[in-house]
Amino acid sequence: MQLTANRWLWLRGTLGSVLGKLDLPLVIIAGTLLALATLVMASATADFGFRFDAHLVNLAAGLTVMLLVAQIPPLRLMQLALPFYLLGVVLLIGVELFGETSKGAQRWLDIGFTRIQPSEMLKISVPLMLAWYFHRHEAQLRVRDFLVALVILIIPVGLIFHQPDLGTAILVLAAGVFVIFFAGLSWKLIIPVLVIGVVAVTTVAVEGDALCAEGVKWPGFKDYQRQRVCTLLDPTADPRGSGFHIIQSSIAIGSGGVFGKGWKEGTQTHLEFVPERHTDFIFAVMAEEFGLLGCLVLLGIYILLIGRGLMIAASAPLLFSRLLAGAISLSCFTYAFVNMGMVTGVLPVVGVPLPFVSYGGTALVTLCIGLGLLMSIEAHRRSRRRDR
Numbered sequence: 001m002q003l004t005a006n007r008w009l010w011l012r013g014t015l016g017s018v019l020g021k022l023d024l025p026l027v028i029i030a031g032t033l034l035a036l037a038t039l040v041m042a043s044a045t046a047d048f049g050f051r052f053d054a055h056l057v058n059l060a061a062g063l064t065v066m067l068l069v070a071q072i073p074p075l076r077l078m079q080l081a082l083p084f085y086l087l088g089v090v091l092l093i094g095v096e097l098f099g100e101t102s103k104g105a106q107r108w109l110d111i112g113f114t115r116i117q118p119s120e121m122l123k124i125s126v127p128l129m130l131a132w133y134f135h136r137h138e139a140q141l142r143v144r145d146f147l148v149a150l151v152i153l154i155i156p157v158g159l160i161f162h163q164p165d166l167g168t169a170i171l172v173l174a175a176g177v178f179v180i181f182f183a184g185l186s187w188k189l190i191i192p193v194l195v196i197g198v199v200a201v202t203t204v205a206v207e208g209d210a211l212c213a214e215g216v217k218w219p220g221f222k223d224y225q226r227q228r229v230c231t232l233l234d235p236t237a238d239p240r241g242s243g244f245h246i247i248q249s250s251i252a253i254g255s256g257g258v259f260g261k262g263w264k265e266g267t268q269t270h271l272e273f274v275p276e277r278h279t280d281f282i283f284a285v286m287a288e289e290f291g292l293l294g295c296l297v298l299l300g301i302y303i304l305l306i307g308r309g310l311m312i313a314a315s316a317p318l319l320f321s322r323l324l325a326g327a328i329s330l331s332c333f334t335y336a337f338v339n340m341g342m343v344t345g346v347l348p349v350v351g352v353p354l355p356f357v358s359y360g361g362t363a364l365v366t367l368c369i370g371l372g373l374l375m376s377i378e379a380h381r382r383s384r385r386r387d388r
Contacts (some may be wrong), residue, residue: 021376023375023379036099061364082132091116093159105165106163117362120362120363120366121158123331128281130153133149135319146180153172153180155366157169162365164222171335175327175360176327178327229348230242232348232349246345249345252284252288255267265307266288282358282359283339310325310329312374315381325373339353
């Protein structure tokens with residue numbers, strides 16, 4: 001009896017220690033988001049029940065990984081940053097040399113017992129590496145340090161872009177840029193890049209007909225990437241081909257109105273007009289069935305999630321923690337902004353999932369790792385405050 005009581009006390013103490021590392025506001029926000037996502041997924045996969053079952057498995061795996069990552073202290077994360085980054089780059093090189101091709105892209109690597117997509121791990125390892133690098137040079141940051149950081153970022157982004165995987169390359173690039181920006185990058189260097197971007201976008205918009213003419217090549221872009229931009233400019237040019245995704249998602253979003261058609265009542269969705277409705281275009285399902293109000297609720301949850309992440313970043317005691325938490329928080333914004341932009345026809349279709357909502361085990365686990373890192377950083381701050 002005494003042994004049983006001791007085991008119970010040990011189990012309760014261990015469980016309390018593990019759950020004590022979780023940040024309650026973040027748990028509530030993420031729990032609400034995942035509950036809404038599960039509701040939408042149940043509708044989007046109504047005709048494919050096995051996918052909903054797989055989503056629940058992915059969700060359980062993601063939450064388990066989040067709980068485990070939350071137990072790792074930031075100092076230990078710093079020790080893992082360099083080897084984790086180097087492993088990711090080596091695996092990306094392995095994809096270039098030995099990777100498997102699927103749907104025209106060479107993104108997968110067969111490691112014997114399973115296939116992995118190494119580009120996903122760079123979404124975490126790149127900001128982790130850059131945060132560690134700037135933390136080491138915190139005492140005196142020079143222009144040379146920012147140039148080295150740029151090289152650290154460009155190597156994996158270039159390898160991912162070459163696969164080609166433009167969507168993941170954008171996400172990894174954004175995560176790295178956020179770290180560099182928070183580390184103190186001068187606006188004098190940022191403004192010229194913004195000006196070049198505005199000029200490029202304006203040129204494409206004004207000269208779209210000429211640039212999208214048959215036979216015109218865009219340096220550095222694959223033909224299908226060029227086609228995606230041209231489709232964005234005029235989706236009606238090929239309504240049954242490349243423009244089909246944007247046209248049908250726009251119809252679904254508009255038909256939802258203010259209040260939506262109701263859960264599982266979306267005609268565009270369940271008559272299979274909306275393509276990839278459980279992955280990249282799940283926001284169209286959300287808009288059709290829950291309307292403008294449902295979309296505003298989703299946006300509000302994202303704002304709370306990002307805001308809580310930035311609060312954790314602002315109060316973190318270490319530069320490493322501040323940079324990492326800030327990058328993770330704004331990476332979630334990048335996910336949501338790019339996905340909603342492409343589904344509504346504002347941005348080209350680049351294959352970026354809606355964070356925590358779209359179907360996909362790898363993406364969901366990666367996002368949950370980000371939540372675990374935020375919780376680890378906040379738990380470390382609370383621990384330091386108690387020790388004083």
